[in-house]
Amino acid sequence: MISSPPKLRDELEVIRGMDDIPLIFDPVTGNYHRITRAGEVVLTYLDGTRTRDDLVAFLSRADQDRAAALSRQIDTFLAALDRSGLLVGSALPDKPQDGRRVRTSMLMPRIILTRSLPRLLEPVAILLRAVPALLPVLVAVLGALAGYAFGLHTLFTATPPPQDLAGPAFLIATGVMLLYVLLHESAHALVAQVLGTPVRGLGIALLFYFMPVAYVDRTDAYRFKGRGGRVLLAMAGILMDGWSCALSGAVALNSTGLVHDTAALLLGMQLLMLIINLNPLMPSDGYTALEAATGLTNARGRAFALLRHTARRQELPPHLANLSTAARRGHMAYGLFSAVYVCLLAYAMFHAVPVTVDLALSAVGR
Known part of the structure; x- marks a missing residue:
């Protein structure tokens, strides 16, 4: 748990990137850290004047039920920032050596x-x-x-x-x-x-x-x-x-x-x-x-998870069950295309191996 009033490091840059996704840019490492829009809101209050408890009380607006859930979310978010070295007092990542190739x-x-x-x-x-x-x-x-x-x-x-x-x-x-x-x-x-x-x-x-x-x-x-x-x-x-x-x-x-x-x-x-x-x-x-065209992330993982659950007639997890009909069909089509691609590629590679070996051996005089 973060005990001292958490504060984002001064040199960090909070920007909106692709598809208007909030990002934290760390100039020390050159890395980008993706955050949620809710997390972006919390960042505006990490100025070193509010403790973790102050944040929970302020954002929950004295709603006890909301405070309990928000408390866990704030702890998780602050811990992630701390692990990434983004808070003042966090263990900073090693700074890359200039010119290192x-x-x-x-x-x-x-x-x-x-x-x-x-x-x-x-x-x-x-x-x-x-x-x-x-x-x-x-x-x-x-x-x-x-x-x-x-x-x-x-x-x-x-x-x-x-x-x-x-x-x-x-x-x-x-x-x-x-x-x-x-x-x-x-x-x-x-x-x-x-x-x-x-x-x-x-x-x-x-x-x-x-x-x-x-x-x-x-x-x-x-x-x-x-x-x-x-x-x-x-x-x-x-x-x-x-x-x-x-x-x-x-x-x-x-x-x-x-x-x-x-x-x-x-x-x-x-x-x-x-x-x-x-x-x-x-x-x-x-x-x-x-x-980039669809704005999706991990389309491959979702497509194969959808195919696997459908083939086994298992109940879909929430992130798949909530997909629209069009999105579900698109993921299914992508998964089927990937399966066909693998089969065709395996077939082509199987027939190309002898020719490739012959060319490589002839290139070295064998």
Whole structure:
């Protein structure tokens, strides 16, 4: 229990973020803490002049029944603020070392490659802000759709047999694909720059400590309220990949030999990247865009819980039972789509493993 009059640290910033959700920004850690609107009201009284009991008495307005329930809620809220180091006298979190480029987590250590993207992208962002917002969006979307259609058509009609793609073509395609991934992440960074929420850095994360994954730290996107902008921010990388896909397809159609084989392999890798980026079961770009568009959180968890309870004919928990009919159908459709996606992905991976192994072995001369 918090005994002394609780007071929020002076340097903290209380803002309204996406979907008008209240947030506490801690400049020491750079973290955002999501709170409820009721919690936002309580924060205005954490000025160090009221004790915990004063808060309960003031907010309950002498209603004894309400005071009992409010007392528990206030204790829980203050304890959460204290654990996060947000109150004066709380154990402060370790302040990040300036310039530190390596951060670790349980499953994904991250290495920052550069923090200069905002400075490099600002001249382009200035130009984009000067034109009607809808114009670059339409160009990006239509170009990406055409690029995917053209590139995937080329992949399935002009790709030589897998055994002809082994060796140098595989190695070169892997190197070029890394450049495409950097373009993908830079697209996210450019949209964030245009929206006024610059990324904090560009880096590489090691998923499960061995699988390299490029990323940009767009934590401050929490500050942007508009759903349309947040959807575009999430989809920017996928749109850039569509343009890259068109480039690979054009090279494949207008070349022969090693260059043709390399471009054909790139198209296959880009198809795989598209599948990964639309993965509904992971925090992929597609999933992030879905959450941004709908304003939902944990849509995946709700969808599978709904499917599980429905299949077992169990009584729905309150947070699912209170869903509207349209929301329930939407969650069911999402869960079924995810199940079909998993089945198709497993089928494709099962058939792709022998080909991938052959290409990898041939690339090292075996």
